[in-house]
Amino acid sequence: MVNCVNERRTTHMEHQLIVLICLITALSGCEPSDTGSETESSLASRTKPLIMVSNNPLYYFATELAGNNIDVQFPIDTTGDPASWRPTAQHITEFQQADLIVLNGAGYESWLTTVSLPTTKLFNTSKSFQREWIPIEGGVTHSHGLEGEHNHRGYAITTWMDMLQASQQVNNMGEELIQRWPEQAAGFESRLAVLQQQLLLLDTRFQQQLSRLEGESVIFSHPVYQYFQRRYQVNGSSLHWEPDQAPTDAQWQELQQMLAEKPVRIMIWEGEPMAETRRRLDNLGIHSVVISPAANTSAKGDWLTVQSANIDRLAELLDSLLETAKL
Incomplete structure (x- = not known):
């Protein structure tokens, strides 16, 4: 009699365990998989x-x-x-x-x-x-x-x-x-x-436009144009300005010192500078132009499209400066 009771209890416990395991398995199947596992x-x-x-x-x-x-x-x-x-x-x-x-x-x-x-x-x-x-x-x-x-x-x-x-x-x-x-x-x-x-x-077009500088000095907003400068024989100096940050007073002073040593009309940027920065540069007689290395993707197009647009902007600026010089 005792043995029969024990057997019934054991069977009931095993049944509960099986139900619990099934429940856990079902719930885990509903969980989103681990990102690494998905990858x-x-x-x-x-x-x-x-x-x-x-x-x-x-x-x-x-x-x-x-x-x-x-x-x-x-x-x-x-x-x-x-x-x-x-x-x-x-x-x-x-x-x-x-x-x-x-x-x-x-x-x-x-x-x-x-x-x-x-x-x-x-x-x-x-x-x-x-x-x-x-x-x-x-x-x-x-x-x-x-x-x-x-x-x-x-x-x-x-x-x-x-x-x-x-x-x-x-x-x-x-x-x-x-x-x-x-x-x-x-x-x-x-x-x-x-x-x-x-x-x-692209190489030919860059050469054609940059040769129009005829040795005129430019300023690069950031030291990322070394190979560009060497290949296209651009006479330039680099600052450490970010297009999305307002230059500090110390940075403006550094620019003033550079201008005291040699006149500059063009500043080349990685990205579009802030409106106030562009305005202050304009007041100094410095024209901003974006020549993006396009190291990251852009909503403006693929790398080739961005480089072509770089050349178009440069050509437009140089045309404007030459036209102004004739007046």
Whole structure:
């Protein structure tokens, strides 16, 4: 009699346990999956090779070269500077799972020192002209808005602002794609030829417009134009001004000292300066023009579109200054 009671109790407890397990399983099925799991699942199920890139110029080059048979991703959001970017755990997983990781080089990807990535997947597009990288002596630390402090040291990083160097980066990338996916070589070569023509045209147009300066001094709002300055023989000096921040009194004084040493009529900006900043510069006889490196994506178009617009703005300003000189 006692044994029968014990058996009934055991059976009842087992039944409760089974119900509890089923309930937990059902509830867990309704929970949203972990982001990392989703990333791993999507990467595992992809049907095309994946290329990850570290800035917008490389994104444009890679997408133009890759065609429809290779996916290209640029994981950095549009609100920051890719050179100051820091990857999340999810980003690292995405990079680790990629077939190829395309880098700018010249120290651009400072975040590489903080992550572990397969070296066999890393490809530095500017390594072939490493001897041409421009070293930065000393180093200046200043703030980039919400991104915090940023230090300019090591090498100049905007290699693509010399369109011939950009052409070399594209050529190097094309050769790497052909080596990794030789069955697509014909498509890569065809698209590479088109890209090279685009860059050659940009180079020619920049040369045509900047030669009109005839050695006249300009001011760069930020020290990111070193390769641009060298290639197109621009006589200029750099400040450390941000387009979305009002210059301090000390910065205005620095500008006044520069103007006392040599007259300047043109200031080249990474982005559109604040209206008040532009107005004060106008009062000093300095005309502002945006020549964006387009390191990050823009609502105004892809990298090629932005570069073409840079040249159009420069041409419009130079036309205006020449017309004024004739009056």
